[in-house]
Amino acid sequence: RKEVEQDPGPFNVPEGATVAFNCTYSNSASQSFFWYRQDCRKEPKLLMSVYSSGNEDGRFTAQLNRASQYISLLIRDSKLSDSATYLCVVNPGYSSASKIIFGSGTRLSIRP
Amino acid sequence: GAVVSQHPSWVICKSGTSVKIECRSLDFQATTMFWYRQFPKQSLMLMATSNEGSKATYEQGVEKDKFLINHASLTLSTLTVTSAHPEDSSFYICSAPDYNEQFFGPGTRLTVL
Numbered sequence: 001r002k003e004v005e006q007d008p009g010p011f012n013v014p015e016g017a018t019v020a021f022n023c024t025y026s027n028s029a030s031q032s033f034f035w036y037r038q039d040c041r042k043e044p045k046l047l048m049s050v051y052s053s054g055n056e057d058g059r060f061t062a063q064l065n066r067a068s069q070y071i072s073l074l075i076r077d078s079k080l081s082d083s084a085t086y087l088c089v090v091n092p093g094y095s096s097a098s099k100i101i102f103g104s105g106t107r108l109s110i111r112p
Numbered sequence: 113g114a115v116v117s118q119h120p121s122w123v124i125c126k127s128g129t130s131v132k133i134e135c136r137s138l139d140f141q142a143t144t145m146f147w148y149r150q151f152p153k154q155s156l157m158l159m160a161t162s163n164e165g166s167k168a169t170y171e172q173g174v175e176k177d178k179f180l181i182n183h184a185s186l187t188l189s190t191l192t193v194t195s196a197h198p199e200d201s202s203f204y205i206c207s208a209p210d211y212n213e214q215f216f217g218p219g220t221r222l223t224v225l
Contacts, residue, residue: 043205049212102158
């Protein structure tokens, strides 16, 4: 079983739609969770951290369910510019110097 | 946020040559840096953890003699792909942690002919 699993997609949705991604992780002791966005041929960029209480940043909402060991990302009112690969990232350690684990990514394509 | 640079951004080389890639933390110090490789349509795969002043820690399946890592200062780690072959062609990305966030370099696209 992979340490971090994501549905690879691709998700192809119309502009304005709401789309949700899920991610599961195997290490129950994992401490920190993130969603990164990666555009084609670019480096990953942090989209948002994920907290147990859930957090929202504009059109983006992230949630963590420790009991079920999954993380979700919800994108509302999707824009063309949201087209990218979304990476679920888990830090199993207590420090940012711990190696982080990437999911394989979910590709999202927003159509006009 | 913190900035990590990589050099070169792309390189094309002949099979059998060695290629050095630099990763620098520009406005913070990093005792640890990470090197990843990403093949087309795949996710980032951690190759090794670079530790300032000590040996790198390699992930299973990554040949330490082929991918030489040197972390000689708190702001610089280098990855040397020795005797590169076409199958080493990939996108190499480094990252460095600052507080609770990983900052990624822009990546180096290596093409081995």
